[in-house]
Amino acid sequence: MAIFYALASPELTVVGLTTIFGNHTVEVCTTNALRLLEIAERSDVPVARGAARPLAAPYAGPAEHVHGRDGQGNTSLPPPTLAPTGADASRFIIDTVMTAPGEITLVPLGPLTNIAIALITEPALARNLAGIVLMGGAAFVSGNASPAAEANILNDPEAADIVFGADCPLVMCGLDVTEQIVLPRTALDSLTSATNARAHHVRAITAFYVDFHREQNGLDGIYVHDSTTISYLLAPQLFTTVHHPIRVDCGHSFARGRTVAAARPSGDESAWSGRRDVTICTDVDAAAVIELEMGRLTAPSSTATR
Numbered sequence: 001m002a003i004f005y006a007l008a009s010p011e012l013t014v015v016g017l018t019t020i021f022g023n024h025t026v027e028v029c030t031t032n033a034l035r036l037l038e039i040a041e042r043s044d045v046p047v048a049r050g051a052a053r054p055l056a057a058p059y060a061g062p063a064e065h066v067h068g069r070d071g072q073g074n075t076s077l078p079p080p081t082l083a084p085t086g087a088d089a090s091r092f093i094i095d096t097v098m099t100a101p102g103e104i105t106l107v108p109l110g111p112l113t114n115i116a117i118a119l120i121t122e123p124a125l126a127r128n129l130a131g132i133v134l135m136g137g138a139a140f141v142s143g144n145a146s147p148a149a150e151a152n153i154l155n156d157p158e159a160a161d162i163v164f165g166a167d168c169p170l171v172m173c174g175l176d177v178t179e180q181i182v183l184p185r186t187a188l189d190s191l192t193s194a195t196n197a198r199a200h201h202v203r204a205i206t207a208f209y210v211d212f213h214r215e216q217n218g219l220d221g222i223y224v225h226d227s228t229t230i231s232y233l234l235a236p237q238l239f240t241t242v243h244h245p246i247r248v249d250c251g252h253s254f255a256r257g258r259t260v261a262a263a264r265p266s267g268d269e270s271a272w273s274g275r276r277d278v279t280i281c282t283d284v285d286a287a288a289v290i291e292l293e294m295g296r297l298t299a300p301s302s303t304a305t306r
Contacts, residue, residue, distance in 0.1 A: 050089030073208035116159035137259035149257030240283035
């Protein structure tokens with residue numbers, strides 16, 4: 001949904017997709033990225049395959065009970081005709097940012113391993129970014145992968161702690177705000193009357209996701225997680241934010257993956273000292289962002305930016 005939303009927004013120029021393990025293996029996620037670009041008729045957008053596992057732990061495995069065996073709600077799409085680029089994701093990020101300093105905003109929707117590797121590999125990367133707007137974390141609410149942690153962060157806490165410490169503007173669209181945005185099943189059903197393939201595909205893949213939310217959360221719809229990043233880029237005025245530095249619990253206890261905001265001043269010896277404030281989204285005009293996203297998803301394909 002987030003990828004289609006971005007592609008259908010003329011204010012944004014999508015210069016590439018990078019893939020990562022998380023909801024499924026990096027192999028499946030790379031295949032799905034290519035499939036999505038074919039559906040959106042955007043074969044001009046390159047796809048770079050990324051990390052297959054976290055920095056310091058084994059990959060925990062795909063969340064097939066949430067997203068299906070194929071990561072696309074068991075829609076069983078045919079293999080893509082497109083192929084990924086030769087560069088890996090971290091190198092693609094470095095090369096893209098360093099050739100357009102100050103122009104690129106990274107919008108990660110999964111674990112932050114690729115970006116952490118890029119930041120380590122190229123120390124000048126952060127100061128050449130326009131910023132990072134990420135979906136992940138839970139500053140002041142409970143997690144969804146554990147009581148302490150949100151799924152993207154828990155998939156690689158070490159990488160997340162590196163990224164939250166980057167010296168560039170960073171916005172966190174975490175569970176604090178994404179679970180305030182519920183897209184009703186009836187709105188998803190309305191996508192079948194749209195005239196573009198993007199909308200039809202979203203409706204097809206979300207049927208499985210709707211069932212998960214009904215069983216897990218008692219919702220008659222879905223939480224709008226990843227797409228919240230795109231809504232923030234397009235309409236930041238619809239969000240309420242606070243500003244605090246963040247550390248990620250990288251221990252191996254029940255709190256692993258927790259995103260801890262220093263909401264009170266901390267001393268010079270604190271683990272948070274020297275870190276930039278993160279813009280943390282805490283509230284949102286949910287109806288307005290749903291209207292914005294649905295308008296873009298149902299727009300004719302010809303409106304998509306190149």
